Amino acid sequence: MNNIEKPIYIIGDIHGNLRSLSKLIDFFKLKKPQLVIFLGDIVDRGPYQLECLITVLILKILEPNTYFLLKGNHETLEMNKYYGFYQQFTDRFQNKANFDEILALYNTLPYVARIDNQIICVHGGIPEDKDFLxxxxxxxxxxxxxxxxxxxxxxxxxxxxxxxxxxxxxxxxFRGPGIKFFGEDVFEVFMETNNLKYLIRSHEMFPEGYRWFFKYRLLSIFSSENYGGYSRNPASYAIVNENNEVIAKLVK
Ligand SMILES: [Mn+2]
Structure with missing residues (x-):
């Protein structure tokens, strides 16, 4: 995506938290953004998973050039069977075949958004292959x-x-086979190879709402407040301003 009107808003994991998503939608009604990117993990874990997914899809249908949804690790059948969405969905509709439509949707979601060839947005992080983009x-x-x-x-x-x-x-x-932690050295190599200034990701909840890594070049956000019902974390989001600088914000 190039030459998009700023600011751009980036939203992290929602995980069925309709309260957090509603606050963001009220905020968008005021701001009338030109581009909003959700980083995935809309469903699983929270009480209103289907409602959250439908809400994001309605935004996409109403303003297809404004709202984008990336693929998170929970936009998969395996995770939905383990963490609740498959059960919630099939209990409500009494028809497992309808879940195929959800899977067909997942197969359309992009993995990466690149803004002005300077900023990339992903759900988790960089892959080992620095040329993969x-x-x-x-x-x-x-x-x-x-x-x-x-x-x-x-x-x-x-x-x-x-x-x-x-x-x-x-x-x-510890998350599972094939999954990695990456350090600042390989992050720097990846960013230089791809000519990037910032990476914005989600996937991890931090009690303070968001966290910067690697000398303020990687921002980790999370947009489900009070995660799991017991954590006291605020929700956060990111803004990309007209100078392509990334700013972290807490949802009020
Ligand atoms: Mn995740």
Whole structure:
């Protein structure tokens, strides 16, 4: 995406939190943004998962050139079966076949948004292959799945990896097989290789609402307040301003 009118708003994980999503929508009604990017993980875990997904889809239908939804690690059947959305959906509709429409939707969601060739937005983090963005460029998600195993390893990492200060390279994550933590050194190489200034991601809740990594070049946001019903975290979002600077904000 190039030459988009600023500011651009980036929204992190929602996880069925309709209260947080409603606050953001009220805010958008006032601001009338030209571009809003959701970083995925709309469903699973919270009480209003289907409502949140439908709300985001309605925004997309009403203003298709303004609202975009990226693929998170929870926009998958495996996660939905484990963390609640599949059960919530099939209990309500009494028809498992209808879930195929949800899966068809997931297969349309992009993995990466690139703003003015300076900023990238993903759900999780950078993959091990520093040239992977160029390989993905111009491909549709549905066509990616026809491709080879190597590709799925890198895609898994885009939706699952986490940044970590004070490590070198990529190390195995406790989150599961094939998933990595990445340090500042490999992050810098990735950013230089792809000529990028900032990376904006979500996927992790921080009690303070958001967290900067790697000398203020990676911003981690999370847009589900009071996560899980017991955490006291505020929701956060990111703004990209007219100078392509990234600003972190808490939802009031
Ligand atoms: Mn996630």
């Amino acid at each position: 160029n390989k993905l460029h111009g491909l549709k998600t549905k066509d990616l799945y026809k491709s080879w195993k190597y590709l799925s390893e890198q895609l898994l990492q885009i939706t699952w990896n986490d940044p970590k200060e004070d490590i070198e390279g990529f190390i195995d994550s």
